Amino acid sequence: MFERQLTRIDTIRRYVDGMLNACKDREDARCGFVHLYGVGQACALIALHRGHDRAYAELAEIAGMLHDFAAYKDNARENHAQRSSIQARDILVQTKEFTSEEIDLICQAISRHSNKKEVHSEMDEILKDADVMQHWLRNPVEEYFFAQERVQKLIDEFQMVNCD
Numbered sequence: 001m002f003e004r005q006l007t008r009i010d011t012i013r014r015y016v017d018g019m020l021n022a023c024k025d026r027e028d029a030r031c032g033f034v035h036l037y038g039v040g041q042a043c044a045l046i047a048l049h050r051g052h053d054r055a056y057a058e059l060a061e062i063a064g065m066l067h068d069f070a071a072y073k074d075n076a077r078e079n080h081a082q083r084s085s086i087q088a089r090d091i092l093v094q095t096k097e098f099t100s101e102e103i104d105l106i107c108q109a110i111s112r113h114s115n116k117k118e119v120h121s122e123m124d125e126i127l128k129d130a131d132v133m134q135h136w137l138r139n140p141v142e143e144y145f146f147a148q149e150r151v152q153k154l155i156d157e158f159q160m161v162n163c164d
């Protein structure tokens with residue numbers, strides 16, 4: 001019989017679910033579930049596609065799951081990357097399941113994810129690309145995200161040959 005393996009993703013999921021389930025506005029919570037888990041999975045996909053191993057993809061996925069944590073928790077967008085990075089660090093330390101290097105890698109990516117114009121480290125770029133990819137994949141016909149440079153680069157990278 002298939003028994004699901006419990007991993008650090010499940011640990012983090014408890015924090016994300018708990019925070020979103022506490023949101024007063026159910027529509028905000030629904031958007032949060034779609035976006036945070038969507039970006040998490042896109043992070044894993046992009047990390048693996050770029051040749052990283054599964055352990056790295058797990059960290060990337062966790063960065064995605066936590067990247068807008070403060071925006072939903074505090075219902076405020078302003079400076080949310082910095083605030084999410086601080087809240088993510090608290091969570092990751094509290095779990096006692098991550099090394100300090102892993103925590104730094106995840107939290108740096110979260111703190112820089114709003115800076116889409118610049119290019120930073122590999123983990124930082126995976127998170128930024130996953131963020132725009134999730135928005136775009138909500139509706140691939142919508143022009144707003146399709147027109148973004150990062151989406152166009154992802155279309156090339158993933159060889160989506162009928163995307164014009």
Ligand SMILES: [Fe+2]
Nearest residue numbers: 039067068131
């Ligand atoms: Fe986001």
